[in-house]
Amino acid sequence: MLIRLETSPDEIDFSYLAALTRVNAHAGTHRTLDVLARWGDMRLNPDTAVSLLAQAAELTLDEFVAAHTESVTRHVVRCESSISATYVRWAPMGSVLAPFEHRRLRFCAECAREDAQTLGRSYWKRTDQLPGRFWCDRHRLPLSETEAEEFSVAPPTACLVSGRSCGEAVVRASVDHPGVARYFQLIQALGTRPGPVTSQVAWRVYYFFAIECGVECLDIADSHEEARRRGKTLVPLAQRVFATFPAAWLECVAKLMGHHTPNDFASMLTGLRIPPPCRAPAQAYLLMLTAMFDSVSDAMSAIDRVERLPTEIPVSPLEVTRKPWRGIKKSKAKADPGPH
Secondary structure: OOOOOOOOOOEOHHHHHHHHHHHOOOOOHHHHHHHHHHHHOOOOOHHHHHHHHHHHOOOOHHHHHHHHOOHHHHOOEEOOOOOOOOOHHHOOOOOOOOOOOOOEEEEOHHHHHHHHHHOOOOOOEOHHHOOOOOEOOOOOOEOEEEEOOOOOOOOHHHHOOOOEEOOHHHHHHHOOOHHHHHHHHHHHHHHOOOOOEEHHHHHHHHHHHOOOOOEOOOOHHHHHHHHHHHOOOOEOHHHHHHHHOOHHHHHHHHHHOOOOOHHHHHHHHHHOOOOOOOOOOHHHHHHHHHHHOOOHHHHHHHHHHHHOOOOOOOOOOOOOOOOHHHHHHHHOOOOOOOOO
C-alpha cells in the first residue's frame, strides 16, 4: 500500500521523496524507494529512482525531470559529454538531501509558512537551491539556510528556528543587479537545451571568443597584439568576472565553491583558461560565460557555433599554444559558419 501525493509547484525531487516518506510513515527515504521499486516493478538504482518518483506523481519522466529536478542547474555545464535520460546524477542512493557540493539548503520562511497553511505542507523549492540565489523573488526577502542532513525528511517549517538568514547586505547588492540577473537568465536558457554544455565546450567558447569579448586569451602577449589590430583592450578573465558581479554576492558564491579568500577565488578563475579536464565547478563556467558576453543570446549563440566546429580543432594542453584566431581561420574551410 502506497499513499501517493501530487507534486507542488517548483518542488525539487528530494523534497517530493521526503514528503512521500512522511505521509507513508516510512522509517526513511531508503524505505520509500524500496516500496516504490516494488510498486513500479523496477530494480532500484540511481537511473530508475527518478522514474519511480515520476510514476508516483503520475507524470511522465520528461515532465518530472523538467519541473522537479536539478537538471536546470546541475547539468548546465558538466565534464561528461552525455547525460542519462533518467538524470543519472540525481543519485538518491548517495545523499538525498545534497543538491550541491556545499550541502546546505535554502528556503523562504514566509513561503514555508504560507505553503503549510494553504497546501497543508511546506516543501523545498528548486529555485531557492540555484547556486547564487540568496533571496525570495516573491517576498524579496533573504532566504534562510540550513545544513542538509543525509536522508532527512524534515520540511522547511521544521527549520524555521534553526535556519540562518543569508543576510540583507548580499540581497540588497544583488537582487536588482544586471550581472546577477543575466547569470540566472543564462542558467534558465541553458536548462532548456536538450543536453548539457560540457566543460570542454565552455572552454572552447573562451578559447575562440576571448579576444572578441575583450578578455585575455591563453597566449597573453600574442592575444594583446591581436587585440590591438582589432582595436580592442583586453583584461584578465578574473578581473572581468569581478567587474561583472557585485562584490558581496560574488563573495558568497565563492564561499559556496570552497574559495574563502579573493586571491584563492581569482586563482580558480584564472585556471579556467586551462583546457579541461579540470576541477572547476559548473558555477565557475557559468560566471565566466556571463562575464564574457553582454547578453544571454550572445552567449547561447557562441555555444551553438562552437558545438558545430569540428572536434579536430586543437583543444588539448599540448596544442593550446597555437593562436586561437589562427585556429578559427583554419577551421572555416571545414565548418561554416565559424565562431567569428
